[in-house]
Amino acid sequence: MTRILKTFISAAALTLGLSASANAYQPTPDVYVVFFEADWCGPCKIVEPRLTEALQNLRDPMIEFVPIDISGGKGDLNAHAVFDRGIVQQYNMWMGVTGFAAIIDGDTKRTMGCVNMTYDAKAMAMHIRNLQNAARNNQQSFDLTCPEPNNI
Secondary structure (H helix, E strand, O other): HHHHHHOOOHHHHOOOEEOOOOOOOEOOOEEEEEEEEEEOHHHHHHHHHHHHHHHHHHHHOOOEEEEOOOOOHHHHHHHHHHHOOHHHHHHHHHHOOOOOEEEOOHHHEEEEEEEEEOOOHHHHHHHHHHHHHHOOOOOOOOOOOOOOOOOO
């Protein structure tokens, strides 16, 4: 009975746009900041500390950081991360492309824009906040900073 109840509550939470943790339900974030990285990626070593600083400065619980590490042996973690958040399209589009973070609307799952090594931490924070505000207001973004999709 407990298993059935937990399954029902989890399904209800997903229907309502909530994500379930052990005992608490959290609303869907405004945006996901999805960082595509790999151990061997040179630009990642520039982007990662800047992105960390930007997110620490924003300190916003409605911005969720999602690392996607395509280094060997991380497939299960990546699968859970993308399926749980409904961002499979972006994962498939950029699988194998690294060194940037995509900002994805938490509700619509649209890619709002990206940040890469051309941004310093302050510019990243400002860009993420602007895209978050556009997502909250259900506005389109005409950001051209995202890389081309992979050709796999």
